[in-house]
Amino acid sequence: MIVRNYRDVEAEPVPDLPGATIRWMISKPQGAPNFALRIIELQPGASSPHHSHAWEHEMFVLSGEGFLWSQNGERPLREGDAIFIPSEEEHEIINRSDDILRFICLIPL
Amino acid sequence: MIVRNYRDVEAEPVPDLPGATIRWMISKPQGAPNFALRIIELQPGASSPHHSHAWEHEMFVLSGEGFLWSQNGERPLREGDAIFIPSEEEHEIINRSDDILRFICLIPL
Numbered sequence: 001m002i003v004r005n006y007r008d009v010e011a012e013p014v015p016d017l018p019g020a021t022i023r024w025m026i027s028k029p030q031g032a033p034n035f036a037l038r039i040i041e042l043q044p045g046a047s048s049p050h051h052s053h054a055w056e057h058e059m060f061v062l063s064g065e066g067f068l069w070s071q072n073g074e075r076p077l078r079e080g081d082a083i084f085i086p087s088e089e090e091h092e093i094i095n096r097s098d099d100i101l102r103f104i105c106l107i108p109l
Numbered sequence: 110m111i112v113r114n115y116r117d118v119e120a121e122p123v124p125d126l127p128g129a130t131i132r133w134m135i136s137k138p139q140g141a142p143n144f145a146l147r148i149i150e151l152q153p154g155a156s157s158p159h160h161s162h163a164w165e166h167e168m169f170v171l172s173g174e175g176f177l178w179s180q181n182g183e184r185p186l187r188e189g190d191a192i193f194i195p196s197e198e199e200h201e202i203i204n205r206s207d208d209i210l211r212f213i214c215l216i217p218l
Contacts, residue, residue: 082148084111
């Protein structure tokens with residue numbers, strides 16, 4: 001077993017994404033064979049670009065508030081929301097609040 | 110995209126596990142192809158049995174306190190802990206506190 005608190009894992013800047021950091025909590029270095037668990041933080045005013053990719057996302061909002069834009073509309077996000085974004089669906093996470101938006105983001109490996 | 114708050118999803122009893130409930134947040138019915146995101150709650154005094162299986166767990170503690178026992182020892186758990194349990198490793202989650210222990214538990218599909 002591996003147990004590590006997210007506060008003890010380095011928050012790395014996300015390239016080309018000002019105001020965003022990522023903590024790789026569980027991935028191949030920890031022995032994960034199938035999927036990776038990362039924690040992403042968006043500072044107030046930060047957002048991801050519109051983007052899509054060949055893999056799905058599963059997310060869970062830990063704290064803060066935000067919006068999820070996808071090609072199918074926009075939805076507010078709050079603590080306790082689980083999110084599924086299918087592969088190839090264009091999406092964007094937006095923090096218009098005054099607080100950090102912190103969420104788990106999972107991807108297949 | 111699918112967004113749903115865990116509070117809006119039924120907490121189902123876990124068979125043969127008194128004091129435990131599970132909410133299937135993202136799985137095959139939501140279109141997930143690779144892994145499932147569930148939220149498990151253990152009431153005070155509840156614990157899973159010692160068990161092992163052919164798939165790994167990735168977990169994240171949302172609230173409460175507990176202990177993770179595995180064949181490799183016992184570790185305290187607290188909010189913000191990410192946990193990796195490899196396939197076939199014997200493990201048990203234990204709530205010895207007076208509050209609910211709530212955690213995300215992910216499995217491959």
